[in-house]
Amino acid sequence: MGGADNLPGFEELSLGQLLETKTGYNVFIDNDANMMGMGEWIYGAAKGCSDIVFLTVGTGIGGALIINNELYGGYKNRGTELGHIIIRHEGLPCSCGSRGCFEAYASATALIDRYRFQNPDALESADGKYIIECYLQQEPAAVAAMTYHFDHMAAGIAGFINIFSPQKIVIGGGISEAGDFYIRELTKK
Ligand SMILES: [Zn+2]
Structure with missing residues (x-):
């Protein structure tokens, strides 16, 4: 047991047990990317698969792995930080x-930074959704930023395919709602 840097006061706290007592439900605590993976595996995009790589793309990149029909966390469940492979x-x-x-x-944060690099006059409010809209209208800075994003996303995914040979790569998080073109462009790379 440990704590979370962004939740002061939650160190060494048996949160699962507390919630179980309060609610009467069986409570299982794990990190958000692992839970997204479990959800997609049991109910969603990867139902019926035994080997899956999950990525959540947002402020950062979270990862989860199902290997041979089990959620894999590494020693003491500290692994599968797929966003932090160098x-x-x-x-x-x-x-x-x-x-x-x-x-x-x-990540979406990296996409926004890249867009600002390409277009220093970009609106302060430019977020991932806005950049995707500009990309679809072929705005040069957005096209350059998205191409950069797709190149790096594809490189990371190719690495995961080589290591894990998954049946599916499931991408979640805000950016995955961009539209079918997102997966089409990634597949091309
Ligand atoms: Zn990192």
Whole structure:
């Protein structure tokens, strides 16, 4: 048991047990990416599969793995931080303190940063949804930023395919709602 850096006061707390007592339900606590993976595996896009890689693409990139019909977490459930595999040695700084992580290149945050780099006059309110709208209208800065995003996303996914040979890669998070073109463009890479 440990704590969460962004939830002060929650250190060494048996949250599952507390919620179970309060609600009378069976409570199972795990990280959000793992729970998204379990949900898609049991009820959603990966129903019936035995080996799956899940990515949640948003502020960062979360990951989860189902290997041989089991959620895989590594030793003490500290693994499957798929957003923090290093894809560029000494690359861009990442929120985890390392540099060159997949997340620093392929998250929605990275997409917005790249768009601002391409278009320094971009609106303060430019978010992932706005950039996708501009991309679909072929705005050059948005096309460049999305191409950069697709290139890095595809490189990360290719790595996961080589390691895990999954039946499916399931992408969740805000960016996955962009539309069918998103998967089409990634598949082309
Ligand atoms: Zn990182």
